[in-house]
Amino acid sequence: MECLTPDQIEQYREDGCLVLDGHLPDDILQDIRSEIARFEDEARGMTASNDRLDLEDSHTTDTPRLRRIKLPHMISDIFRSLMYSDHILAPARDLIGPDLRLHTSKLNMKSAGYGAAVEWHQDYAFYPHTNDDILAIGVIIDDMESENGPLMVYPGSHKGPVYDHHVDGVFAGAFVPEEVGLNPADAIELKGPAGSISIHHGRIIHGSALNTSDRSRRILFYEMMAADAFPIMGSMTKWDGIKDYDTRMLCGTPTINPRLKDIPVRIPQPQPDVPISIYEIQKGLKTRVFETIS
Numbered sequence: 508m509e510c511l512t513p514d515q516i517e518q519y520r521e522d523g524c525l526v527l528d529g530h531l532p533d534d535i536l537q538d539i540r541s542e543i544a545r546f547e548d549e550a551r552g553m554t555a556s557n558d559r560l561d562l563e564d565s566h567t568t569d570t571p572r573l574r575r576i577k578l579p580h581m582i583s584d585i586f587r588s589l590m591y592s593d594h595i596l597a598p599a600r601d602l603i604g605p606d607l608r609l610h611t612s613k614l615n616m617k618s619a620g621y622g623a624a625v626e627w628h629q630d631y632a633f634y635p636h637t638n639d640d641i642l643a644i645g646v647i648i649d650d651m652e653s654e655n656g657p658l659m660v661y662p663g664s665h666k667g668p669v670y671d672h673h674v675d676g677v678f679a680g681a682f683v684p685e686e687v688g689l690n691p692a693d694a695i696e697l698k699g700p701a702g703s704i705s706i707h708h709g710r711i712i713h714g715s716a717l718n719t720s721d722r723s724r725r726i727l728f729y730e731m732m733a734a735d736a737f738p739i740m741g742s743m744t745k746w747d748g749i750k751d752y753d754t755r756m757l758c759g760t761p762t763i764n765p766r767l768k769d770i771p772v773r774i775p776q777p778q779p780d781v782p783i784s785i786y787e788i789q790k791g792l793k794t795r796v797f798e799t800i801s
């Protein structure tokens with residue numbers, strides 16, 4: 508193992524999640540924060556979301572509100588080099604092996620006072636693959652506590668069903684845990700000081716509430732999978748042939764031999780006619796668990 512203990516690996520296998528406290532050095536954290544400030548400046552002049560930045564519904568040029576930096580590894584050397592570093596890849600290799608491909612990256616801002624909620628969902632419902640060696644590493648940029656909208660998960664749910672995330676036959680990117688018999692009291696918060704990382708399994712049920720506190724809760728996700736996990740047709744994974752797919756290799760050796768696992772799969776189709784963003788897709792829900800503000 509490169510950085511995880513046998514106990515941590517066992518905990519991940521059992522619960523489908525893990526937090527590594529104080530994992531990143533301070534200088535990297537400072538670089539991340541400065542880089543975010545640069546994108547906040549960019550958002551100030553914008554009137555609508557674009558392919559780099561996703562704005563809160565309540566954003567105006569007078570009160571700029573940035574919800575997400577999209578694909579940060581594509582638009583920032585800082586986020587790109589962190590992605591290839593052992594800080595991110597060593598724990599992932601310990602959990603799902605040496606050959607890894609990137610699925611996507613995103614930096615969710617969840618600003619003080621209004622940062623948007625993300626309704627309960629499983630990432631695997633958005634992007635089913637031939638196997639589920641899929642995980643998200645979350646770089647915790649601000650102390651993540653109960654009051655500022657921490658990531659929450661149902662431990663162990665990565666071993667259960669992949670739930671229906673459709674509403675009236677259209678993919679809506681979320682479901683209501685209570686409606687499928689889950690007890691809200693079983694959900695836990697993944698908390699940790701800035702500089703920690705969270706790890707969650709691609710099938711674990713997770714979500715997070717509106718941030719009504721006076722502190723931001725920013726988290727940078729790198730979502731990745733074993734190189735032999737191939738997207739199933741209809742998945743939201745962008746796929747432009749094997750050459751393109753191989754450009755996503757983060758480490759190790761690519762393959763054209765998918766490994767198959769018997770997982771109950773539901774294809775996230777048809778898609779709603781909205782921009783590809785979890786916040787927009789989840790607007791198709793009829794019932795929301797978390798509060799929203801306009």
Ligand SMILES: O=C(O)CCC(=O)C(=O)O
Pocket residue numbers: 613615625656657658713714715726785
């Ligand atoms: O930022 C969060 O709390 C949750 C994010 C998430 O699950 C997602 O963006 O898919």
